[in-house]
Amino acid sequence: MLFFPAAALCCLCSALAAMTTQLIQDDLTLTRKVDGRVYFSCEGTEHCDGNYVYWYQNRDTETFTAIADIDKSNGVIDKERYNHPQKDDFSAVYKSSWKLQILNVRPDHSATYYCSCRRLIPTVRNDPCSLNKNLQMSNSVSYRKREADGEYRRYWIFGSGTKLFVTDKPVVKPVVRVYPAASRAHLEGRSSLLCLASAMFPPLVQFSWKKRKENGPLEELPPAEGEQLELRELGRTASILLIHQQENSKYKYRCDVNHEWGSVKAHTEQEVSILPPSLPPAASVPSQYQVKLLCLMYTQLIVKSLVYCCGLSLLMILRNKGLSTNCTHAD
Numbered sequence: 001m002l003f004f005p006a007a008a009l010c011c012l013c014s015a016l017a018a019m020t021t022q023l024i025q026d027d028l029t030l031t032r033k034v035d036g037r038v039y040f041s042c043e044g045t046e047h048c049d050g051n052y053v054y055w056y057q058n059r060d061t062e063t064f065t066a067i068a069d070i071d072k073s074n075g076v077i078d079k080e081r082y083n084h085p086q087k088d089d090f091s092a093v094y095k096s097s098w099k100l101q102i103l104n105v106r107p108d109h110s111a112t113y114y115c116s117c118r119r120l121i122p123t124v125r126n127d128p129c130s131l132n133k134n135l136q137m138s139n140s141v142s143y144r145k146r147e148a149d150g151e152y153r154r155y156w157i158f159g160s161g162t163k164l165f166v167t168d169k170p171v172v173k174p175v176v177r178v179y180p181a182a183s184r185a186h187l188e189g190r191s192s193l194l195c196l197a198s199a200m201f202p203p204l205v206q207f208s209w210k211k212r213k214e215n216g217p218l219e220e221l222p223p224a225e226g227e228q229l230e231l232r233e234l235g236r237t238a239s240i241l242l243i244h245q246q247e248n249s250k251y252k253y254r255c256d257v258n259h260e261w262g263s264v265k266a267h268t269e270q271e272v273s274i275l276p277p278s279l280p281p282a283a284s285v286p287s288q289y290q291v292k293l294l295c296l297m298y299t300q301l302i303v304k305s306l307v308y309c310c311g312l313s314l315l316m317i318l319r320n321k322g323l324s325t326n327c328t329h330a331d
Contacts, residue, residue, distance in 0.1 A: 048117035174200030195255035198236035
C-alpha cells in the first residue's frame with residue numbers, strides 16, 4: 001500500500017527535475033558583417049536522451065522553421081529531410097562540441113536560432129527510480145520501441161536562442177545606471193530599484209542583480225527576495241526590481257548587464273533600507289482656544305434661532321389681533 005505513493009512521488013520528482021532542464025545558449029546576440037562566419041553554440045546536450053540536436057530558425061515575422069539536426073557524437077548533419085530554403089548555407093563545426101555554422105553570412109540570415117533536443121520521462125507503470133539507468137541508450141530504434149511500448153513519454157527542451165544581426169554597425173557597450181524607482185510610502189514598506197541600459201548595439205541585454213550587506217561579499221539575489229520586470233523601448237531597456245526583505249536590514253544592490261560587448265556593471269551600488277510602512281497621522285486634538293470659539297459660534301446660532309422664533313411669534317400674535325378687531329367693527 002505504501003509503495004505506490006512512494007513510487008508516484010519518485011516519478012513526479014524525476015519528471016519535474018527533467019522538465020526544468022534547459023539547453024544553454026550563452027550568446028544572446030551575435031553581430032557579423034556580410035560574408036563573415038558565425039557559429040551558434042548549444043551547451044547542456046548531455047541531458048538529451050539520444051544523439052541528435054535539432055536547430056530552428058525564427059525570423060521576427062515568421063514561425064519556427066527547422067534547419068537541420070546534428071549528431072552530437074560525430075557531427076554528422078542532416079539537412080535534406082527538413083528542406084530549408086537556405087540548407088546549403090549551414091554546416092556543423094566542432095568547437096569543444098558540435099555547433100551550427102554559417103560560413104558566408106548574408107542579410108537574409110538575420111534571425112534567431114534555437115537548439116533543441118528530446119527528453120524521455122517514464123510513465124507511472126515503469127520503475128521511476130531506475131530512470132537514469134534505463135535512459136543511457138544511444139540507439140534511436142530502442143527509444144522508439146520503448147515509446148511505442150508506453151514505457152516513456154517524450155517531450156522537447158530548448159535553448160533561449162541566439163539572435164544574429166548582419167550589419168556593418170560596430171558593437172557598442174551599454175551605459176548602465178541604477179536609480180531608486182519609487183517611494184517606499186507607495187509600496188507598503190517595500191523598495192524598488194530601476195536599472196537602465198541604454199546607447200548599446202545590438203539592443204538586446206540580460207539583467208542580473210546582486211546584493212551586498214555592509215562590507216560583506218557580493219551575493220546573488222535569490223528569486224524569493226525580489227520580483228523583476230523588464231521594459232523595452234527603442235534604444236534602451238530597463239529592469240525594475242521590487243525588493244522583499246526584513247525590516248531594518250540594509251543592503252546595497254548592484255545591477256550587472258550581459259551584452260555581446262561583454263559584462264557591464266553599474267558604476268554605483270544603490271543602498272536600500274527597508275522600513276515598516278508609515279502609519280496614517282493621528283487625528284489632531286483641538287486647542288482650548290478652538291473649543292471656546294466653537295462654543296461661542298454655537299451659542300450665537302442658538303440666540304439667533306431664539307430671536308427668529310420670538311419675532312415670528314410676535315408677528316403672528318399681532319396679525320391675529322388685527323383680524324379680531326376687524327371682525328368686531330364689522331358686527
